[in-house]
Amino acid sequence: xxxxxxxxxxxxxxxxxxxxxxxxxxxxxxxxxxxxxxxxxxxxxxxxxxxxxxxxxxxxxxxxxxxxxxxxxxxxxxxxxxxxxxxxxxxxxxxxxxxxxxxxxxxxxxxxxxxxxxxxxxxxxxxxxxxxxxxxxxxxxxxxxxxxxxxxxxxxxxxxxxxxxxxxxxxxxxxxxxxxxxxxxxxxxxxxxxxxxxxxxxxxxxxxxxxxxxxxxxxxxxxxxxxxxxxxxxxxxxxxxxxxxxxxxxxxxxxxxxxxxxxxxxxxxxxxxxxxxxxxxxxxxxxxxxxxxxxxxxxxxxx
Numbered sequence: 001x002x003x004x005x006x007x008x009x010x011x012x013x014x015x016x017x018x019x020x021x022x023x024x025x026x027x028x029x030x031x032x033x034x035x036x037x038x039x040x041x042x043x044x045x046x047x048x049x050x051x052x053x054x055x056x057x058x059x060x061x062x063x064x065x066x067x068x069x070x071x072x073x074x075x076x077x078x079x080x081x082x083x084x085x086x087x088x089x090x091x092x093x094x095x096x097x098x099x100x101x102x103x104x105x106x107x108x109x110x111x112x113x114x115x116x117x118x119x120x121x122x123x124x125x126x127x128x129x130x131x132x133x134x135x136x137x138x139x140x141x142x143x144x145x146x147x148x149x150x151x152x153x154x155x156x157x158x159x160x161x162x163x164x165x166x167x168x169x170x171x172x173x174x175x176x177x178x179x180x181x182x183x184x185x186x187x188x189x190x191x192x193x194x195x196x197x198x199x200x201x202x203x204x205x206x207x208x209x210x211x212x213x214x215x216x217x218x219x220x221x222x223x224x225x226x227x228x229x230x231x232x233x234x235x236x237x238x239x240x241x242x243x244x245x246x247x248x249x250x251x252x253x254x255x256x257x258x259x260x261x262x263x264x265x266x267x268x269x270x271x272x273x274x275x276x277x278x279x280x281x282x283x284x285x286x287x288x289x290x291x292x293x294x295x296x297x298x299x300x301x302x303x
Contacts, residue, residue: 013037
């Protein structure tokens with residue numbers, strides 16, 4: 001393994017979703033030396049159409065948005081390195097970032113590593129998401145499914161909260177707990193009953209997804225259920241391992257940051273879904289601007 005550069009880059013960004021790419025664009029325009037690494041797992045790439053991203057009245061797909069951001073970044077001769085970051089260490093001045101082929105020294109690091117959705121066991125899951133047959137974000141597309149029959153795959157308080165949120169868009173809501181008992185406080189259960197949310201606690205045997213047709217959900221004993229839309233609210237895994245490795249504080253897995261997106265470790269920043277439970281592209285990009293500007297200002301003041 002070789003040391004890529006004996007001199008430090010100003011910032012190394014891990015993750016090339018909307019957050020990481022936006023931070024890279026800002027830092028490039030601040031004339032900072034940067035590297036950006038990505039392992040190709042951005043959940044934004046699976047978005048069929050985002051309808052609440054500003055300036056695109058007809059919506060924009062996740063892949064199209066990412067490609068536009070990469071093209072914008074390329075104007076500054078900066079390109080995403082398609083390689084997984086395997087380790088992060090604190091060095092004498094900054095950090096040492098390791099990949100399978102190199103070690104890079106960086107004055108600061110931005111974690112834009114996101115989350116990994118816990119998916120239901122369905123065949124061709126990526127195709128189902130890409131075709132809008134399985135959805136994850138009612139904030140993003142609840143408006144498009146208003147007044148439809150909607151099933152939510154979810155458990156516990158998270159599943160129930162998702163069902164109550166989506167109830168705003170449609171009176172026909174089914175919460176499917178995949179064989180788990182719905183263990184929540186009586187207040188939330190009463191809210192679900194008042195909202196006339198149908199809770200089915202039986203195990204799901206299979207789900208038949210068909211484009212432009214209602215999906216059919218089969219249970220162990222309950223009659224088959226036909227719905228227009230299915231949301232998965234089974235949770236996600238935080239990609240916070242690199243931050244935790246160098247001692248960054250977290251709250252229930254979410255990395256804790258200050259008003260400038262800096263973690264409890266000086267020089268280590270975190271942006272996007274790994275720090276915010278409001279998993280929105282606009283939020284992530286705002287955080288990217290904050291982090292990049294703080295890094296730039298600190299470099300100015302250190303001269």
